[in-house]
Amino acid sequence: MAELLFEIPGVESGRAFGLILILGIFILGIYYMRRGKLPYIRRVAAIDAISEAVGRSTEMGKPVLCSYGRGGFAYSVIAAMSILGHVAKTCAETDTRLLVPTGGSHTGYLTRELAIDIVKGQYTAAGKPEMFNEDDMPFLSGEQYSFTAGYVGMLVRDRPGAVIMTGGHSSEAMNIAEMSNLVGALTITSGTYVSNMAALACASDYIMLVDEQPAAGAYLSKDPEQLATIRVIDIYKVLSLLLIVVGLLVLNTTGNDFIRRLLAS
Amino acid sequence: MGKEGVNLLKLMATYDKRWGYLLLFILVLLPMIKPIGMPISVSELTKEYYEQLQTLEEGDIVLDSWSTEYSGYMELKPGMIATHKYFIKNGIKIFICLGHPEGLALVGALLEDELKGYMEAYDYTYGEDYIILGFALPNQAATLAMATDFQGSVKVDWKGDSIKGTFLDRVETGADIDMIADFTTAAGNPGLINHIVLTFGTPMIQNQIGVSLPGSYMNLDAGLITGLLASTRGGSELELLIKEPGPGLIAMDAFTLGHYLLIILIVIGNIGFFGWTKKVSEEMESTTIR
Amino acid sequence: MIGFVPYFIKVPQVNEFANTLTNISSVVGQFTIVIAIYSQYRRSLRFIRERRKGWVYNIYLLTFMSLMILIGFTWGEHNATYMWLVNSIVAPCSSVVYGILAFYMFSAGARAFRARSLKASLLIVAGVIVLLYQAPLTGSYIPGLSPYATFLTETVGMSLNRMFAIAIITGAIMLNVRMLTGRELAFLGFAREEES
Numbered sequence: 204m205a206e207l208l209f210e211i212p213g214v215e216s217g218r219a220f221g222l223i224l225i226l227g228i229f230i231l232g233i234y235y236m237r238r239g240k241l242p243y244i245r246r247v248a249a250i251d252a253i254s255e256a257v258g259r260s261t262e263m264g265k266p267v268l269c270s271y272g273r274g275g276f277a278y279s280v281i282a283a284m285s286i287l288g289h290v291a292k293t294c295a296e297t298d299t300r301l302l303v304p305t306g307g308s309h310t311g312y313l314t315r316e317l318a319i320d321i322v323k324g325q326y327t328a329a330g331k332p333e334m335f336n337e338d339d340m341p342f343l344s345g346e347q348y349s350f351t352a353g354y355v356g357m358l359v360r361d362r363p364g365a366v367i368m369t370g371g372h373s374s375e376a377m378n379i380a381e382m383s384n385l386v387g388a389l390t391i392t393s394g395t396y397v398s399n400m401a402a403l404a405c406a407s408d409y410i411m412l413v414d415e416q417p418a419a420g421a422y423l424s425k426d427p428e429q430l431a432t433i434r435v436i437d438i439y440k441v442l443s444l445l446l447i448v449v450g451l452l453v454l455n456t457t458g459n460d461f462i463r464r465l466l467a468s
Numbered sequence: 469m470g471k472e473g474v475n476l477l478k479l480m481a482t483y484d485k486r487w488g489y490l491l492l493f494i495l496v497l498l499p500m501i502k503p504i505g506m507p508i509s510v511s512e513l514t515k516e517y518y519e520q521l522q523t524l525e526e527g528d529i530v531l532d533s534w535s536t537e538y539s540g541y542m543e544l545k546p547g548m549i550a551t552h553k554y555f556i557k558n559g560i561k562i563f564i565c566l567g568h569p570e571g572l573a574l575v576g577a578l579l580e581d582e583l584k585g586y587m588e589a590y591d592y593t594y595g596e597d598y599i600i601l602g603f604a605l606p607n608q609a610a611t612l613a614m615a616t617d618f619q620g621s622v623k624v625d626w627k628g629d630s631i632k633g634t635f636l637d638r639v640e641t642g643a644d645i646d647m648i649a650d651f652t653t654a655a656g657n658p659g660l661i662n663h664i665v666l667t668f669g670t671p672m673i674q675n676q677i678g679v680s681l682p683g684s685y686m687n688l689d690a691g692l693i694t695g696l697l698a699s700t701r702g703g704s705e706l707e708l709l710i711k712e713p714g715p716g717l718i719a720m721d722a723f724t725l726g727h728y729l730l731i732i733l734i735v736i737g738n739i740g741f742f743g744w745t746k747k748v749s750e751e752m753e754s755t756t757i758r
Numbered sequence: 759m760i761g762f763v764p765y766f767i768k769v770p771q772v773n774e775f776a777n778t779l780t781n782i783s784s785v786v787g788q789f790t791i792v793i794a795i796y797s798q799y800r801r802s803l804r805f806i807r808e809r810r811k812g813w814v815y816n817i818y819l820l821t822f823m824s825l826m827i828l829i830g831f832t833w834g835e836h837n838a839t840y841m842w843l844v845n846s847i848v849a850p851c852s853s854v855v856y857g858i859l860a861f862y863m864f865s866a867g868a869r870a871f872r873a874r875s876l877k878a879s880l881l882i883v884a885g886v887i888v889l890l891y892q893a894p895l896t897g898s899y900i901p902g903l904s905p906y907a908t909f910l911t912e913t914v915g916m917s918l919n920r921m922f923a924i925a926i927i928t929g930a931i932m933l934n935v936r937m938l939t940g941r942e943l944a945f946l947g948f949a950r951e952e953e954s
Contacts, residue, residue: 572844724896
C-alpha cells in the first residue's frame with residue numbers, strides 16, 4: 204500500500220481523499236442544480252438516429268420497441284426514462300405503436316410503474332390517450348435470462364422496425380441486439396455496462412457509449428438535474444485527466460510520487 | 469474474372485449467417501467428441517492465480533463465493549473444478565456462499581456430480597472440511613454483516629443445521645478468513661472487495677467469465693484482487709498446472725478452432741466487401757439520377 | 759447517508775444502525791417478488807381468457823410457476839422434486855440462452871469488422887491480434903504475439919474501462935445527490951411533467 208500524503212482525524216485511513224472527492228460531487232452537483240442557468244451540452248448524434256428509427260418504423264408500418272434496462276433506479280435507468288419519454292412522444296405524434304418490455308430484475312417492477320406513467324403521460328399530452336395500451340408494456344420476468352427469452356419472443360412475433368435499447372442492460376443486450384438485427388430492425392443501444400460494449404458495438408447500428416446515453420436523456424428532457432449530472436461528470440473526467448498527466452510528469456521528471464500518495468490518502 | 473468470379477465474391481459478401489452458425493457448431497462439437505490434443509500455453513495471469521493458491525496452507529479457511537447463475541457455471545466450470553480440486557487435495561477448509569438463487573443447482577452439479585469421487589478419495593467431508601451456507605451473500609448488506617460479525621449473522625448452514633462446533637467457530641470477522649475465492653459472472657459481489665478485502669486486507673482470487681474480464685482487469689491492476697482466472701481458457705490452464713486434466717482442456721481445441729473460424733470469416737467478409745458490396749454501391753451511386 | 763457515512767467516518771453507533779437499516783431494506787426489497795408474481799398471474803390469465811397471440815405459452819408459464827411455488831413452499835428447496843425441476847428445466851434453459859450468445863457474438867463480429875475506413879482497418883488488425891492471442895494454440899507457436907495483445911487489452915483496453923468507470927460512478931453518486939436533495943422523485947413513482 205502506498206504511503207499516505209495526509210490523514211484527517213476521525214476519518215478511516217486511506218479514505219480521506221475519496222471523501223473529499225465525493226463531497227466535491229455533492230457541492231458541484233448542488234451548485235449546478237440550483238444555478239438556474241441550464242448547463243450547455245451538445246446534441247448527441249444518437250438523438251438523430253432515434254428520430255430516424257421511429258420514422259423508419261412509421262413508414263414501414265411496424266412498431267417501435269424501446270426498453271430502459273433491467274436494473275432498479277440506477278443512474279442509467281433514470282436517464283433511459285427520458286429517452287423513453289421522447290420516443291413515446293414521437294410515437295404518439297406519428298401514430299406508431301410502441302412496445303416497452305419491462306422486468307429483468309426484481310426491482311424491475313418498481314421502474315415499470317414509472318415507465319407506464321411516462322408513456323401514458325406522453326400519449327395524453329399528444330391528445331391520444333386511447334393509443335396507450337398497458338399490454339404493450341409487459342412485465343416479462345424478474346430473472347435476467349427469462350426476461351431475455353421473453354424479449355426475443357417479442358422481437359420475433361412483433362417484428363419491430365426499430366429497437367431502442369438504452370439504460371441498464373448487461374449480457375442479455377448482446378442476445379437482443381443480434382436478434383433485432385436478424386428480424387431486420389434498426390438497432391440503437393447504449394453501453395452502460397463496460398464489459399459488453401465491444402460486443403454491442405458490433406451488433407448495433409448505432410451505439411451510445413457510456414455517458415452519451417445520459418447526455419442524450421438530459422438533452423431531450425432539458426431536466427436541470429440531469430444536465431447538472433452531465434456537467435459534474437465532465438468536470439471529474441477533466442480532473443482525472445489532469446491528475447494522471449500531472450502525476451506522470453512529476454513522477455518521470457522529479458521522481459516524486461506526490462499524486463500517488465494523494466490518491467492513496 | 470468472368471461471371472463465376474463475380475458470383476464467388478457476391479457469395480462472400482452475402483452468405484447466409486446460418487452457414488456460419490452451422491460451421492461453428494460443427495467445429496465446436498467435433499473436437500469435443502474426438503479431442504485433437506492441440507498444445508496450449510499457460511498465460512502469466514493463470515500462473516499468478518496458481519501462485520496465490522499456493523500461498524494457502526492446510527487448514528486455512530477460504531470464503532468460497534459462487535456469484536454465478538447456472539449459465540455462467542458452464543463457462544466457469546473448468547476453473548471451479550480445478551480450484552476446488554486444489555482445495556480438496558491440500559486440505560483447505562472452505563465455506564460456500566451462494567450469491568444467486570440458481571446457485572442451488574450448482575451445489576449438485578459441482579459437488580455431487582463432478583467432485584464426489586475426488587472428495588471421497590481425499591476424505592474431504594461435510595462439516596469438517598467444507599460447509600455450504602446457502603444463499604448467504606445476496607447483497608452488500610449481508611456481506612457487511614458477515615464481515616463484521618460472522619458468528620452473529622451466520623448460525624446455520626443451508627439445511628438449517630447449526631454450524632457450531634465446526635471450523636467456522638474460528639471465524640469472528642473478515643480478518644479470520646485467509647482468502648476469498650470468488651466465482652462470478654458480472655461485477656461479482658462488490659461487497660467482498662468493499663467490506664472484506666479493503667477493510668481486512670484479505671487476499672481475493674477471482675474466476676471471471678470472458679465478457680466481464682475487462683472490469684476485473686482493473687481490480688487486478690489496482691491490487692484489489694490478487695489472482696484472476698480468465699474464463700474457460702484460464703480454467704484449462706489451471707488444470708494443466710495442477711496436473712488434473714478436465715473439461716477445460718477438452719474444450720480448448722474447440723476454443724481454438726472457433727477463434728480461427730471467426731478470423732477466416734472476417735477475412736472472407738472483407739474480400740466480399742471490397743470485391744462486391746463496395747463495387748455495387750459505387751455503381752449505384754454513379755447511375756443514380758440526380 | 760446512514761449507510762454512506764460509516765464507510766468514511768468512524769462512528770460505531772451509526773455503524774450498527776446502518777447494518778440494521780441495510781438488513782431491513784434487503785428484506786423489504788424481496789417483497790417486490792410478490793408483486794411481480796401477482797402481476798404475472800394477472801396478465802397471463804387475461805391473455806388466456808382473451809385468447810391473445812401466444813396464449814398457450816401463458817398456460818405453460820403459469821403451470822410451471824405454480825408448480826415450483828407450491829413444491830418450494832410445501833417441501834422446501836432441498837426437496838428432490840424441486841431440485842429436479844431446477845436441474846432439469848431452469849438450469850438448462852438458462853444455459854441455452856447464455857450459450858446462444860456465442861453464436862450471436864460470432865455473427866456480429868463477422869458482420870461488423872469491415873475495413874470501411876482507416877480507423878475500421880486499425881480496429882480489425884487489433885481485433886485479429888487479440889483473437890489470435892486468445893486462441894491457445896497460437897499462444898504456443900507464436901509467443902511474439904503476446905506483448906502486442908497484452909498491450910492492447912491491458913494498456914489500451916483497461917485505460918478506457920477506467921475512464922468509463924469514472925463516468926459511471928460519478929453519475930451514480932450524482933443520482934444519489936439528486937435523491938438526497940429531493941430533486942429526483944422518480945424512485946417514489948413521480949414522473950417529471952413535461953415543460954412545453
